[in-house]
Amino acid sequence: MxxxxxxxxxxxxxxxxxxxxxxxxxxxxxxxxxxxxxxxxxxxxxxxxxxxLQANLTRDVRESAVRQVDEVAAVAVRQHLPPVISNPGGGSLRVFDAEGNLISATLDALPRPLPPVPFPPSVPDPDTAPEAEARAETRAETWAPFKRQLPPRGDEKEIVKLVDGGGRRVVSTSVSGPDGQVTIYASVSLGPVDxxxxxxxxxxxxxxxxxxxxxxxxxxxxxxxxxxxxxxxxxEVAEITGHDLHRRVPVPPTGDEVSRLAVTVNSTLDRLEDAGQRQRRFIADASHELRSPIAVLRTQLEVALAHPDPELWPELLADALQDTVRLQDLAADLLLLARLDAADPVATELLDLDVLFADVLDARPADRIPLRVELAPGARVLGNRTWLTRLLTNLVDNAQRYADGLVEVQLAVVEGGVVLEVRDDGPGIPEADRERVFERFTRLDDARSRELGGAGLGLAIARDLAEHHGGTLAAERPTGGEHPCGARLVARLPLAGPPPQGS
Incomplete structure (x- = not known):
């Protein structure tokens, strides 16, 4: 261990x-x-x-030695070799007879001192053959001290490495000619290679x-x-804080990955700045909305204390209860928005919206305006029961505030999606404001909305709920129906697959 x-x-x-x-x-x-x-x-x-390089140069040296041997062998086959061989190739040549006597060589390979040359090199004449034999005997006697033992050789050339010492390449071959069986050695230096x-x-x-x-x-x-x-x-990013989100990083004009990184960072800062502005605006609007009912409630309590008349208490308590309910609803809406912004996971299940919405609408208390409901079967989605209920409730409550005599609720399955439409016969939504109505704390008619108890959060919450389920919510132009001049709110949700087998 x-x-x-x-x-x-x-x-x-x-x-x-x-x-x-x-x-x-x-x-x-x-x-x-x-x-x-x-x-x-x-x-x-x-x-x-x-x-x-070494292999090529060594091969060139070997080929040079082979070429020199071939040239001398070609001469030895045709005629007597002279005692001194001229070799333009630059190598050393030695020629030995069958008994190992040196009979011919280049100048650099001759023994020292240079023996006399008793005859000039010539091709033997058949009529003077005895003279040629005598010259051969004289040459053999002259170079007799340089006799060497030759191994038996054939007619093929053989490479003999370092025969004359280090740094040389030696090639030998044996041929037959007028001088008999001779062995030719060509020795080329490897010095240029080295x-x-x-x-x-x-x-x-x-x-x-x-x-x-x-x-x-x-x-x-x-x-x-x-x-x-x-x-x-x-x-630059290290210096950016929550108070100066307007700052941006420099974008290099290279168009490479670093440039795209800078653009992405600036886009992220844009979103952070927008989120910060929305959060500050939301806090300011929420504070304003909370301050009004709290101030009214405090005034009512102060009046009750200042005038302890039992006959006024029921009215004061009713008004206080109404403002308390308004505060409670506003607090619940703010908490729901905070949860939606945090994107906290919620439990989901496979729901039949026609059944769910029918139960929700049947459970509503008596509305100011009667509802006309058309719920098509097969509208199955994967979502949260409470949030989808809140989506429908907010849309219907908004229609109830502004309708004159009728509110229509229609649920249909169109092109692989679920479409929920809530229409009313009220004044409608101007085309320029059809996107602004989904902003938080937005009231197109502020005085009327306050009178009806709205805080401007219903449609904002409904859109966030639709987007949380992968859908959309928009205010569209009224078309068809009995009241084409009112508001038309359309929510589209993705259609879920069939329920599991055995469910």
Whole structure:
């Protein structure tokens, strides 16, 4: 157990040490990553280049040696070889007879001191064959100290590495000609190959670090230039508080991801500013709406205390109760709006709206205006029972306030959705105000709304409830029906699927 604890502690220490070595900034990490990748790629490429260069140069040396051997072999097949061979290829050539005697060589391969040449190189004449044999014997005696043991060879060329020492490539072949069976050796130096490798290695050793350093410098500068707008955005956002949401971050004119990030941040600030303004306006309106009934209620209580007449108490208590109910309804509406703004999850279930709305409308007390109801079956939605009930109640209550003689409620299934329409025969909603009526604490006729007890929250709450269920609520132009001149409020909700089997 103690060993495991020590091992874990050592592992954590190493992990922390490695984390300290890793760059923390994005700029440093990007530069480190780019430099490491380029260094690895260039290093691997350099090694491969050196290998290919050496292989190509070595192959060229071997082919040169093979070519020289072939040229001498072609001459040896046709005529006697001269003691000294001229070789424009630059390699060293040696030719040995069947007994291993050196019979011909290039100047650089001749033994020192240079033996006399008793005869000029010529092609033997058949009439002077004895003279040719004598010349061959004299040449063999002259170079007898340079005799070597030859391994048995065929007619194929064979590469013999480092026969004459390090740094040379040797190729040999055996042919038959006027000099008998001879073995030809071509030795080519690998010095140019080594020199080329040293030059390439030195160039790469100097050039690669400079190139890697240049890549690191360029990456550092480019990354810093690219991240400069991000730092400007960060510093600007860090200074924005709830009191100066009007400020915006700078948008770089690059059109890249950073530019789109700045645009997104500004859009978010726009929404935050709008939400803050709405919240402040909501608090101000709510305070105003609460102050009025509280002031009236206080006045009534003060009058009751100042005039302790039992005959006035029933009227005063009735007015106080009315204002208290108004306060209670307003407080309930404000709490519901707060819950809707918070988007708290609520319990949902599969509901048949025709059944639900029929029960709600039947349970209403006697309304001022009679209702005409048309509820089509099959209007099934997934939602909250209490909130959908409140949606219908608010729409009907709003129609009851302004209707002159009739309120119509219609529920239908249209094109895969549920449509709820509430119409009245009242003055209607002007086209310019059909969107403004859904704002909180909005009254198109403030005096009449206060008289009827409305706070301007009913339609705002109804729209929020419809949107919470994935639907919409709008004030549309009255069409058809018996009263085309009144208000027409249309709520559209998504239609749910069929109920589960066995339900």
């Amino acid at each position: 103690a060993d495991r604890a020590r091992h874990r502690a050592l592992h954590q220490t190493l992990h922390r040490a490695l984390r300290r070595l890793v760059p923390r900034s994005v700029r440093a990490r990007a530069t480190f990553a780019a430099t490491a990748v380029v260094a690895l790629a260039l290093g691997g490429t350099a090694l491969a280049l050196l290998g290919v 020199a080329a490798n040293r030059t390439a290695t030195a160039a790469l050793a100097v050039g690669l670090p400079l190139l890697v350093a240049l890549v690191a410098l360029v990456t550092w500068r480019v990354t810093g230039r690219a991240l400069r707008p991000v730092e400007a955005i960060r510093s």
